[in-house]
Amino acid sequence: MAKVSLSSVEKKALIEWRRDFHEHPELAYQEERTSEVVARKLSEFGYPIQKKIAGTGVMGLLKGEEGGKTLLVRADMDALPIREENDVEYKSKNEGVMHACGHDGHTSMLLMTAKKMIEKKDLKGTLKFVFQPAEEGGNGAHRMIEEGVLENPKVDAALGLHLWNNLPVGKVAVTPGPILAAVDEFELKIIGKGGHGAMPETTIDPIVTAGQVITALQTLVSRNVSPLDTAVVTIGAIQGGTAFNVIANEVVMKGTVRTYSLKIRDEMPKRLEEIVKGVSSAMGASYKLDYRQVCLPTINDPRMTALAREAVVEVVGEENVLEGERTMGGEDFSFFLNQVPGCFIFVGSANDSKGLNYSHHSSRFNFDEEALSIGVEILMRGIERYLI
Ligand code: NI
Numbered sequence: 001m002a003k004v005s006l007s008s009v010e011k012k013a014l015i016e017w018r019r020d021f022h023e024h025p026e027l028a029y030q031e032e033r034t035s036e037v038v039a040r041k042l043s044e045f046g047y048p049i050q051k052k053i054a055g056t057g058v059m060g061l062l063k064g065e066e067g068g069k070t071l072l073v074r075a076d077m078d079a080l081p082i083r084e085e086n087d088v089e090y091k092s093k094n095e096g097v098m099h100a101c102g103h104d105g106h107t108s109m110l111l112m113t114a115k116k117m118i119e120k121k122d123l124k125g126t127l128k129f130v131f132q133p134a135e136e137g138g139n140g141a142h143r144m145i146e147e148g149v150l151e152n153p154k155v156d157a158a159l160g161l162h163l164w165n166n167l168p169v170g171k172v173a174v175t176p177g178p179i180l181a182a183v184d185e186f187e188l189k190i191i192g193k194g195g196h197g198a199m200p201e202t203t204i205d206p207i208v209t210a211g212q213v214i215t216a217l218q219t220l221v222s223r224n225v226s227p228l229d230t231a232v233v234t235i236g237a238i239q240g241g242t243a244f245n246v247i248a249n250e251v252v253m254k255g256t257v258r259t260y261s262l263k264i265r266d267e268m269p270k271r272l273e274e275i276v277k278g279v280s281s282a283m284g285a286s287y288k289l290d291y292r293q294v295c296l297p298t299i300n301d302p303r304m305t306a307l308a309r310e311a312v313v314e315v316v317g318e319e320n321v322l323e324g325e326r327t328m329g330g331e332d333f334s335f336f337l338n339q340v341p342g343c344f345i346f347v348g349s350a351n352d353s354k355g356l357n358y359s360h361h362s363s364r365f366n367f368d369e370e371a372l373s374i375g376v377e378i379l380m381r382g383i384e385r386y387l388i
Contacts, residue, residue, distance in 0.1 A: 002170060002316045004373045005380075006112070014112050014372045017041075019090035021104035025079030025097045028134035031056040034077045038111060038131045045115045047129075054143035060114045060129035064387065068125025071386050072150070072158040072340070073379055074333060075110035076103045076135035085363040100365040102163035102349065107131060109161070109375040116380055125387040126153050132332075139295060141332040150339055157304055158342030159382050160333045161375055165360055166325070167348030169368040172312045172378065173325030174345050176305040180298035181232070181258035182265045183330035186272070188213070189288040190240075190251045190280060197245035207240055209283040210251040214238075216275045220257075224271055225264055232258040232328050233272075258328040260297050269293075296334040301341030304386075308343040311381035315374060343382075347375045 006014070024033050035056040043049050047060040056077070084091055084098040092098045114129040130149060134140030149155075167173060190213065192206030217233055225231045233255065240251030257272070259265040269291045280287045312321050325346050333344050349367035350357040358364040
């Protein structure tokens with residue numbers, strides 16, 4: 001059993017808040033209601049009202065004694081364009097939008113942590129409780145940094161967590177180094193010359209060229225990245241052609257590249273384009289490539305990870321702490337970790353016996369709400385350890 005100091009009333013409130021957010025999910029940069037609820041609750045707890053940051057972002061600032069360090073603790077607030085298929089009484093009321101990643105839980109956990117910390121009278125430093133918009137592809141973290149969330153006072157370190165259905169509730173993973181990948185996105189157009197399907201000699205077939213390009217791109221990972229490093233190249237969409245007897249003019253593909261190391265991340269676009277260029281030109285086709293680096297790899301600082309680990313051990317016990325939980329998914333908390341040392345923690349939230357084990361971003365995603373009070377306790381103890 002996890003050691004949790006929240007009262008039963010507080011545990012109940014945490015679940016109520018989460019279910020309220022779950023019922024009213026909002027997409028990236030549209031978190032109007034969510035941020036209103038957050039701002040209202042923060043001021044009820046006694047936080048000074050801050051003006052919105054990065055559109056719908058909210059910050060609760062808790063100033064302790066002069067001279068202490070400043071810690072940023074972050075939750076993301078946005079939901080996903082998914083139609084919920086769970087049959088629960090707090091099912092999404094916003095058709096086609098769903099909290100399918102657990103950000104409803106993150107927001108309520110951070111609110112409760114803010115409430116608990118303002119009740120403590122002996123805080124040694126400053127806390128910034130950051131409620132961020134648009135984690136899902138919108139880089140809300142980056143925008144908050146651009147709008148000065150790390151300044152006045154200057155942030156020294158950052159803590160964040162994610163409910164994690166890859167682990168059962170009660171288990172928590174804390175891992176130093178890279179744990180989530182850098183995300184790149186590209187759109188590639190192969191431009192040929194269309195014509196009659198029975199007269200290929202008069203055309204340049206972009207579908208055949210695309211086939212060769214896709215195959216050649218597999219060597220980006222297998223032949224250009226060391227087997228001891230990590231990268232993924234995925235073509236997730238391909239469109240071209242309209243009829244069985246027509247050779248198309250062009251084919252459009254969309255894909256993603258995921259990497260852990262910044263060096264490999266920076267090499268990928270150049271190498272990818274070399275392959276596309278070489279293969280297309282050999283086939284007589286041309287191409288247009290739009291390549292975009294979306295977010296950085298999430299890299300946990302070793303000292304902050306050690307500190308977070310101590311907090312986690314206190315809450316769930318040594319036997320329930322895991323290391324080495326990594327994924328090639330992306331997370332824009334990486335922008336904070338690129339500026340200040342910090343740690344991002346995975347808090348186990350699945351429960352097989354209750355059927356709460358669908359993956360994040362599934363239309364049936366849901367988690368064991370026991371994980372909420374565990375998360376709050378970890379954040380509180382992490383904060384106390386840092387601000388001493
Ligand atoms: Ni998420």
